[in-house]
Amino acid sequence: MPDPFKFELVSPEKLLFSGDVEQVLVPGAEGDMTIMAKHAPLITTLRPGLLEIDFPGGKRQRFFAQGGFAEVIPAGLTVLAETAIDLDEMDPSELAQSIKNAEEDVADLSGEAKDKAQMTLEHLRQVQSALGA
Structure with missing residues (x-):
């Protein structure tokens, strides 16, 4: 089981998620990347795509993300998205x-x-x- 790490997903309107996760699939400008605990620091812009969050216990949540950037630091991952829509709520x-x-x-x-x-x-x-x- 992967180590949990801190993840925050922020849109201009609100903080969509803040908590511990096992991994996050990020739609980076150069391609999709899976971020896990202890990932090397990086900053990337986002392209339109699916952002998938895997939680401890096997739960998964998916968002449509467009624009913005992702930053990995030793403390965790932050995604600042221009648009982030929970796919369960997406029209x-x-x-x-x-x-x-x-x-x-x-x-x-x-x-x-x-x-x-x-x-x-x-x-x-x-x-x-x-x-x-």
Whole structure:
């Protein structure tokens, strides 16, 4: 059984979670990463994706996270997300609207901005696929 560590998930509106966890899957800009106790310190930006929290005892909670960053320090992990929605509370129409907005961005933009919008669109579609929506 992995050692528990301190984790906080914060959105602009409120503190969504603060407590001990066994591991957290973070949708980092360079790819997904699993953070466990005693992980090396790091800071990464977030891409749209699933943030999965594993608790002692086997419980798992999943959030859709978009924007922001994650910081690992010896005391634990903090994720500051621009958007963080508990998937148990997520309205599929919200995700569909985010995908529609990203499709419009891809159609309207050019150059590096279009490339970034295309990556966001692909990540949102991956989340939609993972949810079976």
